Amino acid sequence: MYDIKDTLILGLALLAVVIFRGDGLPGWASGLLAGLGGASLGLGGGGVVMEVAARRMTPKERAELERSETDERNIAIREKAAQDSWYWTSALLWVPFVAALVRQDPVFIPVSLGVLAFHHAFYIFHIGRWARRM
Secondary structure, three states, X not given: OOOHXXXXXXXXXHHHHHHHHHHHOOXXXXXXXXXXXXXXXXXXXXXXXXXXXXXXXXXXXXXHHHHHHHOHXXXXXXXXXXXXXXXXXXXXXXXXXXXXXXXXXOOHHHHHHHHHHHHHHHHHHHHHHHHHHO
């Protein structure tokens, strides 16, 4: 079965390919592998950090976290917020990211980070909006 640690290992493997074999790859492929490796490493690392944080919680805190994660109202709020934010920022999110990886233009890197921050801020805004509506 899939484990979040597999994503961490995949990220490390992709970054290792870029580090050790990057000179033999075309620039766009090296950038794409580095971007995917970094994203996988961030996702897997975040999952590992969340597991460690959950282990440090008391049983009562873990039960409350699990209840809030499975609460139907909270799930509906997160789904509506994700749908709204994704609808408005999907192209805005991916276009500069892929352009930065393929073109290897340093200008697109801060633009991608700014768009990613905007996307998450928009998501948080929509969570608050849907929490008030439901």
